[in-house]
Amino acid sequence: MPRRFQIKSQFLSESAYPAWDRYVLHHEHGSPYLTTAWKKAVQVGYGHKTSYLAAFSGSDVVGSLPLVTVKPPLVKNRLVSLPFCDFGGLLADDPAVAENLLNQALKLAADQRADLEIRCPAPAGAILSHGGFIQTTNKCRMLLALPSTADELWSGFKSKLRSQINRAEKNGLTCRLGGSELLNDFYQVFTRNMRDLGSPVHGKSWLTAIIQAFGKQAVVGVVYAGNSPAAAGIILCHGRTVSIPWASALREFNRLSPNMLLYWTFLKFAADSGCSSFDFGRSTPGEGTYSFKKQWGAAPAPLAWYRLGTARSQADEQTNGSLRRTMESVWKCLPLPAANILGPCLRKYIDR
Template sequence: MSVEVRVFRLGQCPREELDRYLRKTGEAGPYHSISWLEAIEKAYRHPGRVIAAYRNDEVCGVLPLVMIKPPFIRPQLISLPFCDYGGPVADDDTIREQLLAAAKKLKSKEGINSAEIRVRSPAGESDTWTTGEKVRMILSLPGSSQALFASFKPKLRSQIRKAEKNGLVCNIGMEEELLRRFYNVFCDNMRRLGSPVHSLSFFQALRAAYGPRMVVAVVDLDGLPVGAGIVLLGNEEACIPWASTLAEYNHLAPNMLLYWRLLEWVSDSGATTFDFGRSSFGEGTFRFKKQWGARPEALRWHQLDKASDLDNPIVVPSDLKFRIRQWIVAGWQCLPLDLANWLGPKIRRYISL
């Protein structure tokens, strides 16, 4: 039975039809939603593209893509930027290959310099890891927050209670005010880490696109936001792309209360999986996520080139690149916060990580 592959600009794609397919397949995660493309195009004006496969006029595969064109540089095609994964979602491997072949044609037609496909490997694909390797950390949820809390080790439960005893309070919702409070913490943390910050308009666009499938959590101490995070929902899966705390309050354990309240909320909302996001195997954030019971799963980022569809995994930067990055980070940390917040979004929109 023949398969027809169609390429859509974001504004012309059959949104409801594609999202309906993505919702019914267990392969798609929250980032695969057309909402992710909408938010990026609205906030950063990076054009979205959707490659869809049809069999008997029924969708049988989807590959979301974003075109990023930095000044004076040929554009790059990515599935997907600003998150851990994207890649093709399809009924079978043959259709998946057809979607990737169509992406190669689009790359050539548009004069695009490179195309990057970010995929998450199936659970259990690998049991061996290398220190520093990029993985995502996944926690299976037992069906209720009560059962989840009972599954934690006593030390973890005591750390959560410690945060509450320290007077911290966590609010979860979808209001604009919560989003702005999140952004204040996020900006401070990103400057401390030496990284350009996303624009507030990007998060506002995500909120508009995802609606009730996005929630914001803010941890307060006497009315001051000291920790915050955002969770996206889709296909009984929850992911947390951004979480931040103010370093000077970390001794009060705001991160423990933040993650617990979000885990509690998504568990009681019907999610069966919680994606803690990308970490370097064996390092600090990896260990933090592991204590919640999360397990590593591989992330494979590949260049789509002339040789084959997925044959060039992204490699670890050289020592020289690593040192240059350290210098940039150190310089950014020295910037006044207002300057970093003004300049950051102008740079961040072109950094696809």
């Protein structure tokens, strides 16, 4: 007989955080983004309202749907699962639980007069069955299955990849792993890289909130050329999976291959820590980041992002794309101090 369940609370109570995190930890599509640590970071770092829907069988969570309300000025609110990461989504032990949670989300979106977007790591039956959602991305995650040791991982690399990593070390680069003590050096690289890409940067308060919420499960890595940070990233550990939401390298150091040393250090850490999977994050097939991740042996896993409503017209998509390219060009020309002040003010509303 199927287990009985009930929607216990529209807003997950703090006392149920451990049950939620246990459920996410053991679910095949669980990730650090779906934990209550991400919830805390969103609240503290950006002040967004969170609505985490949970289905319970007794005291056990049997379904989850985390939602965050993003309220940009002058435009319609968005209810997103989840912002600032690759996916959130609907987890459930059976179709009845999934349907109930989805109905709760639809009601919440209607009450808030908000657009609803649910970003899943794989196709979601309840959402597909509803019929009112459209898929909004062709991006994929890049996943690497890890062997039991870093030595095994290294031996499986092609010689070209190994030589690129060795080049960084021969060029005198070093890499440190740590926590909040490395955040300033990380941010020094991150802010410049994001400005050069034409994208508003996350505020340091957001990244500080991430480090505090995840604790030892968040690891900062910085590659140095002498005393100068040349590349940096942050990984989040969740069970036997490691995800890398942010990584950057400074262009003037590209010839020294700092990015290769950064990723190798993270991969070595993950393999030697007993992790079985490394999530390189989302990419568009055929683009540069996709090829970079693929060279490590990562394989694509298509993302299933769904938005409630009708598809945007081709004209609208072209207009949005043109506007985005124009804004990127303007942003690249900003002085770094100005980009660092303005960026976080805008980035809290850019939920991708």
